[in-house]
Amino acid sequence: xxxxxxxxxxxxxxxxxxxxxxxxxxxxxxxxxxxxxxxxxxxxxxxxxxxxxxxxxxxxxxxxxxxxxxxxxxxxxxxxxxxxxxxxxxxxxxxxxxxxxxxxxxxxxxxxxxxxxxxxxxxxxxxxxxxxxxxxxxxxxxxxxxxxxxxxxxxxxxxxxxxxxxxxxxxxxxxxxxxxxxxxxxxxxxxxxxxxxxxxxxxxxxxxxxxxxxxxxxxxxxxxxxxxxxxxxxxxxxxxxxxxxxxxxxxxxxxxxxxxxxxxxxxxxxxxxxxxxxxxxxxxxxxxxxxxxxxxxxxxxxxxxxxxxxxxxxxxxxxxxxxxxxxxxxxxxxxxxxxxxxxxxxxxxxxxxxxxxxxxxxxxxxxxxxxxxxxxxxxxxxxxxxxxxxxxxxxxxxxxxxxxxxxxxxxxxxxxxxxxxxxxxxxxxxxxxxxxxxxxxxxxxxxxxxxxxxxxxxxxxxxxxxxxxxxxxxxxxxxxxxxxxxxxxxxxxxxxxxxxxxxxxxxxxxxxxxxxxxxxxxxxxxxxxxxxxxxxxxxxxxxxxxxxxxxxxxxxxxxxxxxxxxxxxxxxxxxxxxxxxxxxxxxxxxxxxxxxxxxxxxxxxxxxxxxxxxxxxxxxxxxxxxxxxxxxxxxxxxxxxxxxxxxxxxxxxxxxxxxxxxxxxxxxxxxxxxxxxxxxxxxxxxxxxxxxxxxxxxxxxxxxxxxxxxxxxxxxxxxxxxxxxxxxxxxxxxxxxxxxxxxxxxxxxxxxxxxxxxxxxxxxxxxxxxxxxxxxxxxxxxxxxxxxxxxxxxxxxxxxxxxxxxxxxxxxxxxxxxxxxxxxxxxxxxxxxxxxxxxxxxxxxxxxxxxxxxxxxxxxxxxxxxxxxxxxxxxxxxxxxxxx
Numbered sequence: 075x076x077x078x079x080x081x082x083x084x085x086x087x088x089x090x091x092x093x094x095x096x097x098x099x100x101x102x103x104x105x106x107x108x109x110x111x112x113x114x115x116x117x118x119x120x121x122x123x124x125x126x127x128x129x130x131x132x133x134x135x136x137x138x139x140x141x142x143x144x145x146x147x148x149x150x151x152x153x154x155x156x157x158x159x160x161x162x163x164x165x166x167x168x169x170x171x172x173x174x175x176x177x178x179x180x181x182x183x184x185x186x187x188x189x190x191x192x193x194x195x196x197x198x199x200x201x202x203x204x205x206x207x208x209x210x211x212x213x214x215x216x217x218x219x220x221x222x223x224x225x226x227x228x229x230x231x232x233x234x235x236x237x238x239x240x241x242x243x244x245x246x247x248x249x250x251x252x253x254x255x256x257x258x259x260x261x262x263x264x265x266x267x268x269x270x271x272x273x274x275x276x277x278x279x280x281x282x283x284x285x286x287x288x289x290x291x292x293x294x295x296x297x298x299x300x301x302x303x304x305x306x307x308x309x310x311x312x313x314x315x316x317x318x319x320x321x322x323x324x325x326x327x328x329x330x331x332x333x334x335x336x337x338x339x340x341x342x343x344x345x346x347x348x349x350x351x352x353x354x355x356x357x358x359x360x361x362x363x364x365x366x367x368x369x370x371x372x373x374x375x376x377x378x379x380x381x382x383x384x385x386x387x388x389x390x391x392x393x394x395x396x397x398x399x400x401x402x403x404x405x406x407x408x409x410x411x412x413x414x415x416x417x418x419x420x421x422x423x424x425x426x427x428x429x430x431x432x433x434x435x436x437x438x439x440x441x442x443x444x445x446x447x448x449x450x451x452x453x454x455x456x457x458x459x460x461x462x463x464x465x466x467x468x469x470x471x472x473x474x475x476x477x478x479x480x481x482x483x484x485x486x487x488x489x490x491x492x493x494x495x496x497x498x499x500x501x502x503x504x505x506x507x508x509x510x511x512x513x514x515x516x517x518x519x520x521x522x523x524x525x526x527x528x529x530x531x532x533x534x535x536x537x538x539x540x541x542x543x544x545x546x547x548x549x550x551x552x553x554x555x556x557x558x559x560x561x562x563x564x565x566x567x568x569x570x571x572x573x574x575x576x577x578x579x580x581x582x583x584x585x586x587x588x589x590x591x592x593x594x595x596x597x598x599x600x601x602x603x604x605x606x607x608x609x610x611x612x613x614x615x616x617x618x619x620x621x622x623x624x625x626x627x628x629x630x631x632x633x634x635x636x637x638x639x640x641x642x643x644x645x646x647x648x649x650x651x652x653x654x655x656x657x658x659x660x661x662x663x664x665x666x667x668x669x670x671x672x673x674x675x676x677x678x679x680x681x682x683x684x685x686x687x688x689x690x691x692x693x694x695x696x697x698x699x700x701x702x703x704x705x706x707x708x709x710x711x712x713x714x715x716x717x718x719x720x721x722x723x724x725x726x727x728x729x730x731x732x733x734x735x736x737x738x739x740x741x742x743x744x745x746x747x748x749x750x751x752x753x754x755x756x757x758x759x760x761x762x763x764x765x766x767x768x769x770x771x772x773x774x775x776x777x778x779x780x781x782x783x784x785x786x787x788x789x790x791x792x793x794x795x796x797x798x799x800x801x802x803x804x805x806x807x808x809x810x811x812x813x814x815x816x817x818x819x820x821x822x823x824x825x826x827x828x829x830x831x832x833x834x835x836x837x838x839x840x841x842x843x844x845x846x847x848x849x850x851x852x853x854x855x856x857x858x859x860x861x862x863x864x865x866x867x868x869x870x871x872x873x874x875x876x877x878x879x880x881x882x883x884x885x886x887x888x889x890x891x892x893x894x895x896x897x898x899x900x901x902x903x904x905x906x907x908x909x910x911x912x913x914x915x916x917x918x919x920x921x922x923x924x925x926x927x928x929x930x931x932x933x934x935x936x937x938x939x940x941x942x943x944x945x946x947x948x949x950x951x952x953x954x955x956x957x958x
Contacts, residue, residue: 100175100193100194100195101193101194101195102175103168103169103170103175104166104167104168104169104175104193104194105166105167105169105175105178105179105182105191105192105193105194106164106165106166106167106191106192106193106194107164107165107167107182107188107190107191107192108160108163108164108165108188108189108190109130109163109165109187109188109189110163110187110188110189111160111163113130113163113187114162114163116128116129116130117129117130117162117163119145119147119165124143125137125138125141125142125143126142126143126144126145126167128145130187132185132187133182133185133187136181136182136185137167137169139171140169140170140171140173140178140181141169141170141171142167142168142169142170143168143169143170144167144168145165145166145167145168146165146166146168147162147164147165147166148161148162148164148165160189163189166194175193176193179191179192179193204224204225204227204228205224205227205228205231206224207227207325207326207332208326208327208328209251209323209325209326209327209328209329209330209331209332210328210329210330210906210908210942211330211331211332211457211465211908212331212332213942214457214467215331215332215456215457216428216452216455217428217451217452217456217477218332218333218334220428220430220452220522221334221451221452221477221481221522221523221524221525221526222524222525222526222527223332223334223525223526224526225525225526225529225530226334226481226484226525226526226528226529226530227325227336229488229529229530229533230336230484230485230487230488230529231325231326231336231337231487232322232325232335232336232337232338232483232484232487233337233338233486233487233490234337234338234339235339235487236335236338236339236369236370236483236486236487237257237338237339237340237341237363237366237367237368237369237370237483238321238322238335238338238339238340238341238368238369238370238371238372238476238479238480238482238483239296239341239343239359239360239362239363239368239370239371239372240314240317240318240321240340240341240342240343240372240476240479241343241345241351241356241359241360241363241371241372241373242313242314242317242343242344242345242346242351242372242373242374242375243308243311243313243314243344243345243346243347243351244298244306244307244308244309244311244314244315244342244343244344245295245296245306245307245308245314245315245318245340245342245344246307246308246312246315246459246460246461246462247270247295247296247306247307247342248269248307249315249319249459249461249462249463250329250330250463251319251323251324251327251329251330251331251459251463251465252315252318252319252323252324252340252459253269253324254324254327255322255323255324255335255337255338255339255340256269256270256295256339256340256342257295257296257339257340257341257342258270258294258295258339259286259288259293259294259295259366261285261286262279262285262286262292262293262294262304263279263294264276264278264279264280264281264285265277265278265279270294270295270305271294272304272305272307279292279294280292280304288365288366290304290362291304292304295341295342296341296342296343296344297342297343297344297359297362298344299343299344299345299352299355299356299358299359299362300344300345300346300347300352300355301344306342306343306344307342307344308344308347308461309347310461311346311347311348311349312460312461313346313349313374313472314342314344315459315460315461316458316459316460316466316468316472316473317372317374317458317472317473317475317476318340318342318459318476319331319333319458319459319460319465320333320334320456320458320468320473320476320477320480321333321334321335321338321340321370321372321476321477321479321480321483322334322335322336322337322338322339322340322480322483323458323459324337325337330459330465331457331458331459331465333458333480334476334477334479334480334481334483334484334525335479335480335483335484336484336487338480338483338484338486338487341363341366341368343359343362343363344359345358345359346375351375353381353383353384354383356373356375356384356387357383357384357386357387360373360384360387360388360390360391361387361390361391363391363396364390364391364394364395364396365394368396369395369396369397369482369483369486370396370397370398370399370479370480370482370483370486371391371396371397371398371399371479372399372400372475372476372478372479373398373399373400373401373414373420373475374400374401374470374471374472374473374475374476375400375401375472376400376401376402376403376412376413376414376415377412377413378407378410378411378412378413379413380411380413380416381413384413384414384417385413385414385417385418388414388417388418388419388420389417389418389419392419392494395493395494396494397421397479397482397486397494397497397498398414398419398420398421399420399421399423399475399476399478399479399482400414400415400417400420400421400422400423400475401415401423401425401470401471401472401474401475402415402422402423402424402425402441402442402443402444402447402471402474403415403441403442403471404425404435404439404440404441404442404470404471404472405438405439405440405442406440406442406443407442407444409444409445410444411444411446412442415446415447416446419498421448421449421478421498421501422446422447422448422449422519423447423448423449423450423451423471423474423475423477423478423519424441424442424443424447424449424450424451424453424471424474424518424519425441425450425451425452425453425454425469425470425471425473425474426441426450426451426452426453426454426474426508426510426518426522427452427453427454428452428454428455429509430506430507430508430509430510430522431508431509431510432450432508432510432512432518433453433454433469433470433471435454435469435470441453441471441474442471443512443517443518444517445516445517447517447518447519448502448519448520449478449501449502449505449519449520449521449522449523450474450505450508450513450518450519450521450522450523451473451474451475451477451478451522451523452473452474452477452522453469453470453471453472453473453474453477454469454473455467455468455469456468456469456473456477458473477523478501478523481501481523481525481528482497482498482501484525484528484529485497485500485501485528485529488529488532489532499572500528500531500532500572501523501528502519502520503520503531503570503571503572504523504524504527504528504530504531505519505520505521505522505523505524505527506521506522506523506524506527507521508521508522526641527641530573530641531572531573531574532574533574533638534573534574534638534639534640534641535569535573535574535575535576535602535604535636535638535639535640535641536569536570536573536604536640536641536642537567537568537569537576537579537602537634537636537640537642538567538568538569538570538642539565539566539567539632539634539646539648540565540566540567540568540607541565541566542563542564542565542566542648542650543564544561544562544563544564544650545561545562545563545564545614546559546560546561546562547562548560548561549561554651554652554653554654555617555618555619555650555651555652555653556619556652556653556654557619557620557621557622557623557653558618558619558620558621559618559619560593560616560617560618561616561617561618562614562615562616563583563614563615563616563617563630563650564609564610564611564614564615565581565597565609565610565614565615565632566607566608566609566610567579567581567599567602567607567608567610567634568602568606568607568608569602569603569604569605569606569607570604570605571604571605572604572605573604573641574604574638575601575602575603575604576601576602576603576636576637576638576640577600577601577636577637578598578600578636578637579598579599579600579601579602579634579635579636580596580597580598580634580635580636581596581597581598581610581615581632581633581634581635582595582596582632582633582635583595583596583597583615583617583630583631583632584630584631584633584645585617585628585629585630585631586629587626587628587629587867588620589619589620589622589623589624589626589628589867590617590618590619590620590623590628590630590652591617591618591619591620592615592616592617593616593617593618594614594615594616594617595615596615597610597613597614597615598610598613599612599613602636619652619653623652623653624653624656624864624865624866624867625651625652625653625654625655625656625682626651626652626653626680626681626682626866626867627649627650627651627652627677627680627681627682627867628649628650628651628652628680628867629647629648629649629680630647630648630649630650631645631646631647632645632646632647632648633645633646634646649680651682652682653682654682655682655683655684655702656681656682656683656702656703656704656864657676657681657682657683657684657702657703657704657705657706657859657864658683658684658686658694658698658699658701658702658704658705658706659672659673659676659683659684659685659686659706660686660688660694660705660706660707660708661685661686661687661688661689661708662688662707662708662709662710662712662716662717662721663708663709663710663711663712664689664709664710664711664712664715665689666710666711666794668708668710668792668794668837668839669685669687669708671791671792671838671839671841671843671851672706672708672838672839673685674843674851675843675851675852675854675855676706676855678852679852679855679856679859679866679867680866680867681859681864681866681867683706684702693720693721693724694724696724696727696728699724699727699728699733700727700728700731700733702733703733703734703862703864704733704734704735704736704859704862704864705725705728705733705734705735705736706736706737707725707735707736707737707738708737708738708739708837708838708839709737709738709739709741709742710739710794710837710839711740711741711794711796711837712739712741712745714745715745716739716741716742716745716746717739717742717745717746717751722746722749722751722755723751725737725751725755726751726755729755729829729831730828730829731829732828732829733829734829734830734831734862734863734864735829735830735831735832736831736832736833736834736855736858736862737756737831737832737833737834738833738834738836738837738838738839739834739835739837740794740795740796740797740798740799740835740836740837741763741797741799742756742799742833742835743758743760743761743763743799743800743801743835744760744763744797744799747759747760747799748760753804753805754805755831756807756823756831756833757803757804757805757806757807757823757825757831757833758801758802758803758804758807758823758833758835759801759802759803759804760799760800760801761799761800761801761802761819762799762800762819763797763799763800764797764798764800765798765799765800765813765816765819765821765836767798767813767814767815767816768785768786768787768795768798768840769783769784769785769786769813769814770783770784770785770786770811770812770813770814770821770822770836771783771784771811771812771813771814772784772810772811772849773809773810773811773812776808776809776810776824777824777857777860777861778810778811778822778824778832778854778857778858778861779809779810779811779822780849780857782848782849783814783848783849784811784836784841784848784849784854785841785842785848786798786836786837786840786841786842787840787842788842790842790843790850791839791840791841791842791843791851792837792839792840793840794837794839794840795836795837795840798813798821798835798836798837799835799836800813800816800819800820800821800835801820801821801823801833801835802818802820803820803823806825806827807823807824807825807831807833808823808824808825808826809822809823810822810823810824810832811834820835821834821835821836822834822835822836823835824861826861830861830862830863832858832861838851838854838855841854893928893929893931893941904943905929905941905942905943906941906942907931907934907939907941907942908939908941908942909937909938909939916934
C-alpha cells in the first residue's frame, strides 16, 4: 500500500517541483535526463564523429538531431545507495542545435525511456542582496548600515527627478560631494553647464531675468530668501551643508561620503544664519519648494511657539504632495510641543545612536522625546559634508531629519506614483524596534527608521517568527520534550502590516545538535495575509530527543520561504528546553542584581537550569535542593550573613547526599571561617580578609585553574570585588587558584570525595567577560560543570580568542618614500590612500604572504593621509604623514 501511494505521489511531486523552479534561470542548451531502471544495462555513453551516443537507438537519433556534443554523468562510488537512487541513470546533455530547451524536453519525453526530462537551472544563492558604495568615508557611516541602506540601494539608487529641499541656512553647492546632486532649474541655467555660476552672463548664469516665470530671478539651484538673492551659499554657516550631505551627498563616486538619497537632487533654500532661522523666510522657502516640485522638505530647526502662517505653509506643501520632516529638538522639553515638528503631517524625528537608544551628546544635551514623536533616525556622529570640501561627524536631531527626507526621496524614486501619505505610512511601519525604555513607553515614535524595509514593503512579505508551543500528546502530554518522546513543534508566523501577502509559505527546521532527531523538517501553509498571525498547527514540525541526550536548551534554526520572498531571509534561531533542569542557581546576594552574570554564563553554555531567589522565595526546601545534581550558590558582597546557620545546614545535608556544589563569595571566610561547616564541608581555612588584588592565577594542570589567569575586574563583570578572602585548602581540599604574586595565598578550592565542591573566595560575578587573553566566565564555568561530571550540550568548546590587527599602529606613520607596515597575519585585499578630505589618491590590490606590507609612495605629495586596508573580513585604518 505504501509503495503504491509513493508511486502515485511521484508525478505530483515532480510537477510541483518543476512549477516551483520555473522562476529560476534556465541554462540554455542543456537538459537533465534520468533513464528508467530497465534501461540500465543498455546505457553506454560514447563519443563518435563528434556526437555522444548512449547505446539506446531511439535516444541516439535525437542526439544526432539536436547535436548532443557532450554528456556528463554523476561520478562517485557506485554502492548500493548510489544505485538505489539511480545516480548512475542521471545525465546532463549538452546540445548545440538552435532549439529552445522546452522543445527539446518534449521530444525526449516522447521516447518513454526516461523517468523525467528537466531543464538545467541556475538557482540564486540564499543571500540578501546589498549594494556597497565606493565612497571612501562610507566605512565611518554606521547610520547607513544600521538602517539597511545597502539593501535599499539594490531596489533604488535614487532619481535625478526627485528633489529634496533643505530649508536651512544654505548649502555649499560647490562642495565636491554635493555639486553633482544639486537641483538645477534648467531655464535659469543660462550657460547650460548643469552648475550654478553666481556671476553675470555670458560666463555666468546671472542675466537678471525670470526665465521660467516662477517669480524668482536667476534661481538656478534654489534661493537665498534671507537676502533676496539667487545665491543660496551659506557663507560661513555650515548647518545646511551638514544636512544636505546627510540627505543626499553624491553616492558611489569614489569621493567623500554616501547618503540615503544616492542620486536624488538637493534644493538649496537659505532662510537663516548664525544658528537661527527666519520664520517668514522659512515660510517663503517651504512655499517655493512645494511650487518648484520638491518631493521631500527637511526642517532641522524649531521652537516652542505655534505659528499659524508656518503651519499654513506646511499644510500647503502637504496638499501639493510634499513629504515633510522636522527635528524634535536637542533638549528634553518635558513633553511640551515643538514646532514645526508638532504640526499635522510633519514627521517629527528624534535622534538615535548606534545602539538604538535615544542620542545623548553630553553637556546636558540629549534628543528630545515625547508622545508626539513619530520616528527616530540616526543623530550621533553622522558622517557628512561640511564647508570647503570637508567632512565631519554631525550630532543632533538636525542630522535625523534629513535622514528621513533622504529615505522619502529614495521611496519616491523607487515608486514614482506613490503619494506623500503612502510614503509616510511606509516610513512609519518599516521602523525597527529600539532597546531604549523610552521606546517601550512610546516616546520615540514607531522606532528607528529602516530604509531596506521601507523600500521592500511593496515587493516582499515580512514573515516573522513569533513564538512556539510543544505538543507531546503522543508521549506523556506534560508539555516538555523528553528522551525518546516524539513531539510536535507548532510555530506562529506573523506577516507584518502593509507588506505583501505571502503565499506558498514553507518553513524548514534544522539543528546541529546530535542529540536531536528531526522527524518532520517541513511545515507549510498556503497563505498568510499582511497583518495576520497564523499558527501552523495543521502542518507542524516534529522532533525527538535521543535516548542518551542530556537535558539542555537546544538551538533550532527555522528558515522561512514564500512568494514573494520574506524581507528577512536569514534563519530564525530559537531555543527549546528539552528535558528537566539539572542545575539549581540559588541567588543569595542580599537583593543585588548579580544573578545575571551567572545566568548569562550558563546560557552561553546552552545548559538548562532553574533560578531560585532567596529574597523572593525564601530558602529552597531540602527535598528541592536534593533533586538537582548541581547547585550554584552565590553570596555577593554580603559580609554579615553570607551563609546563615540554616543555609549551612541545608548545604551540608545536600553535600551529604552526594551533591555537587559551586559556591562563590568574597566574604564567606570572613563571616563563617571559624565554623565546622566552613572547614569540614568547604574544605578551607580562612587566612585573611583582603588579598589586595583582582588577579588570580590558576594552578597549572588543575581541571579548574588550568594555569590561566582570572581577572575579577573590568567592565565585563559586576565590578564588585572589594575584599577577596585569602584561604588555604584543608581536609582533602585542593587549591585551584592563588592570588597573583602571592603563591601561598589561595583564592579557590576544589574537593572530590563523597561529594564534589568548587569554592571561590572571590566573586565569580566580577570575572571580566570581554575579548581578552584571560579566561572568562563561561569557560571557567564550563570547567566546573565538567568537573562535576555534567554532559554539556553539543557545540560548547573552550576557545582562545584570536585577533587580526596591524602591529605597531601608532597614531601617525611619518614616511618619505617607502612605507613598511608590520602585520599580525598575511594580507589579501584592497589598499586605499585617501586625503583628509576624502579624495582617493591611490587604490591598489595587494596580496602578500609576508607579515608586512611594503608600499612605494614616491609620487605622493607631502601631506596627511589615511591608509585604509580593506581585507576580506576586516577593515583597518591608520594615519600617515608624508614629507618630501
